């Protein structure tokens with residue numbers, strides 16, 4: 001088996017990278033450890049209701065926006081039906097103490113108007129914040145396709161932090177918390193994330209907000225069709241365990257767990273940096289680089305409830321709810337009590353077609369992996385009896401929080417399934433089960449697409465940003481490094497819709 005390129009990891013980043021390379025006429029092998037591609041976003045069905053696991057909604061999917069162009073470029077658009085979120089309230093911020101609701105509308109103009117209405121004394125802060133977000137978001141490579149120089153990417157390690165930026169604008173705690181609430185979408189607290197990284201993610205949602213009919217499963221199936229059409233050889237259920245080097249020390253292939261060798265001229269790895277270190281021969285990276293990757297800090301993990309309900313939930317039709325017990329971010333610190341942590345609630349099934357008769361929701365509450373660590377045998381990986389108790393306790397506490405903040409949702413629950421950091425770890429093959437892999441935070445140097453090993457390039461949420469947009473963009477950045485950014489940007493521009 002000999003290919004031009006191998007891609008390690010069949011998540012969104014890996015599928016994107018493999019398709020871009022195959023579109024250029026290169027022969028490509030994509031290797032995924034799980035039995036099926038994209039285990040992170042594939043979702044599952046319980047009691048006849050589909051639950052999304054790693055994709056609920058995205059920014060940047062409006063006509064001509066970056067994710068839309070990526071989908072068009074990869075041939076995914078025709079088979080994919082967008083589901084627009086509510087224009088007047090794609091996300092709702094619900095604070096319990098003080099009681100306060102803010103509904104985020106779609107589009108900068110509407111957002112500005114809504115903020116003006118609710119915070120009439122803060123017009124200057126609102127203008128400054130929104131203009132800065134927009135300007136930053138449009139300065140990002142592959143968002144702005146006219147950039148003559150594409151630096152390594154998206155992630156900014158320099159300040160100011162989001163918190164510092166907001167503290168300079170206003171003293172209004174509620175306003176600052178609402179500006180910061182989309183921290184949930186990348187898992188880094190306002191005092192750690194750079195304002196730029198916050199704007200790169202939040203900015204995409206401020207322009208447009210869409211889901212996909214059929215959710216992450218449908219997206220994966222469409223990717224699979226295109227991978228097959230493009231002739232990508234997909235290895236499913238195959239873990240990459242080693243890397244082969246040529247006599248002159250360049251990359252020349254992969255070893256799979258069953259002993260198969262897959263030869264190739266080059267490789268894009270999209271897996272967690274710690275897992276990369278397990279497969280790269282010891283001599284390849286300098287000790288300082290190995291330490292840097294080993295020391296990367298993770299985003300929080302979560303406890304997730306998947307609830308089947310007795311009837312439709314009005315507030316979750318085309319809209320999500322962010323519950324904040326107080327207008328602050330103690331959630332990102334390990335020891336906050338469950339009742340003190342924010343929670344994100346989104347519809348299951350109901351926002352997708354073909355599920356009209358079934359209703360439910362997904363509730364995500366940040367949780368540290370440390371809480372489940374003592375409950376699993378480090379060798380056999382068997383969960384102890386106390387693990388079941390912890391799940392019951394977490395479920396009860398989260399339901400209690402939902403009852404307090406959204407009684408109209410809680411009263412409809414008829415069945416609950418609970419996932420913990422261990423569940424996330426095992427389904428996504430990510431070492432810590434964190435929501436978004438490693439953090440993109442001030443002072444943390446995440447890996448870049450180019451490595452010291454000739455022929456080895458990196459993509460994935462660790463390199464660029466999490467989310468469907470971040471993962472896809474990481475594929476374009478890695479492939480652009482190989483094929484030329486100018487070429488890829490030009491080809492993307494040709495995908496712009498007319499008008």
Ligand SMILES: Cc1cc2nc3c(=O)[nH]c(=O)nc-3n(C[C@H](O)[C@H](O)[C@H](O)COP(=O)(O)OP(=O)(O)OC[C@H]3O[C@@H](n4cnc5c(N)ncnc54)[C@H](O)[C@@H]3O)c2cc1C
Pocket residue numbers: 008009010011012013014031032033034037038039040041053054055056057058238239240241270271272275304364424428429430434435436459460461462465466467468469471
């Ligand atoms: C609960 C949750 C909700 C989310 N909600 C949203 C949302 O609403 N919108 C949004 O945009 N984003 C969301 N995200 C984030 C988004 O799902 C991720 O950022 C994105 O899917 C990451 O893609 P990736 O390809 O970079 O990584 P991964 O999906 O982790 O892909 C890496 C792949 O590599 C495989 N692998 C690992 N080691 C090996 C090996 N040695 N050999 C072979 N294969 C290997 C893994 O099995 C995995 O499939 C959510 C994430 C979670 C967890």
